[in-house]
Amino acid sequence: MSIEVVALLVLVLVFLVASVRSVNMGALALVAAFVVGTAGYGVKAADVLGGFPANLFVILVGVTYLFALAKNNGTVDWIVHASVGLVRGRVALVPWVMFVVCALVTSIGAVTPAAVAIVAPIAMGFAARYRINRVLMGLVVVQGATAGSFSPIGVFGAITNGVVEKSKLDGSPTMLFISAVVACASISVLGFIVLGGRELVRRGNEQREMRSLETAAVAASATATRAPVTGTPGAAVERGFGGQPQPSGDDTPRLDAQRSLTLLGLLGLAVGALVFDLDVGFLALAVAVGLTLIFPSSARGAVDKISWGTVLLVGGIVTYVSLLEDQGTVKWLGDGVAKVGSPLLAAFLICLIGAVVSAFASTTGILGALIPLAVPFLQTGQIGAVGLIAALAISASVVDCSPFSTNGALVVANSDLDQRDEVFKRLMAWGMSIMVAAPILTWLVLVVPGAVS
Secondary structure (H helix, E strand, C coil): CCHHHHHHHHHHHHHHHHHHCCCCHHHHHHHHHHHHHHHHCCCCHHHHHCCCCHHHHHHHHHHHHHHHHHHHCCHHHHHHHHHHHHHCCEHHHHHHHHHHHHHHHHHCCCCHHHHHHHHHHHHHHHHHHCCCCHHHHHHHHHHHHHHHCCCCCCHHHHHHHHHHHHCCCCCCHHHHHHHHHHHHHHHHHHHHHHCCHHHHHHHCECHHHHHHHHHHHHHHHHHHCCEECCCCCCCEEEECCCCCEECCCCCCCCCCHHHHHHHHHHHHHHHHHHCCCCCHHHHHHHHHHHHHHHCHHHHCCCHHHCCHHHHHHHHHHHHHHHHHHHCCHHHHHHHHHHCCCCHHHHHHHHHHHHHHHHCCCCHHHHHHHHHHHCHHHHCCCCCCHHHHHHHHHHHHHHHHHCCCCHHHHHHHHCCCHHHHHHHHHHHHHHHHHHHHHHHHHHHHHHHHHHHHC
């Protein structure tokens, strides 16, 4: 049995063991990467660790740390409360607002992790406060970011169109963009229907109830932390999430110096990441550290709220898959597919490989690696290049809601602690389902007609 087959079987075994035993999948994957890398591929431990996603680590730590501070000092509550008027009580519109916002941001060139890192914490705050399914909200946010990224000036669109042009294949940026938007919107609609969207529609206009829920939640939080202030005997005040005193009876979050500075930090994060293309992880860490230095009291416990379990899980899986990529196992698999006699079957298998690998690794890397593998049989003219490229690009990107991808991991990390395991499991189920369904449907809709005509 070849080492490539063994390495792939070990990856399957990691999933099976982690599913039946109480062990972090990432820790198991790191051990597997060390054993397979050193014993199987004969590489050094340092080379195995070379595949650890340091950038993803910084993004997850920086963003979750910053928003832990924002939750502690009440900024997130202020944002949610202030945003109630935007949806005018129509709670069913909230997920779609998030979809459109993410799509617009990525369509003008923002990378999807940056957009999701900024929007997901706010979206998950809405979901918690307005009783919206967290998985639905996370799914819609990720699919919105993916849809926009295939615009001609979006990151995925630019990469795909660039590889197509370099490979001297027929391409259609407009067709690619429209196909991606339709695919992502369809997945979001399906998620909306299955994950409680119809109940949200039946709830109709709940502006008054939404405001009542907001007020009650803030009041409950303040009451739970009520304490007397030293120097004012007999006077009780309510302390908000950041320990900031508020007059008793005033349940509406107010902007103070700390929350205003936090909002400026969040705005700076958005502008720096989306306009100046600064690293979102390091930028988030810089803002968080600055707020900690200025307001140390509200930083207590914030580091503990970083999603360390998610960081370990994603880091371990991505390290293992990176090892397979570096040692040529993924290319070996693609080359084997390219030798399949039937062009239609080969096209389907390449779309399937793109979806499977991208669910655990870099979508950007997959888009650049798999399209060239399709060149040999595309040049025979038996398969339409435009349709296959769109099918491959969609299959490799819509799986980004998987919790093993950056975007899915950000959704899990920004979920409430008591909801995090459930969100992870259900996003994994959606990601695995899409991983199988997307190649089949895109192949049937975009590839088969081009081969028949």
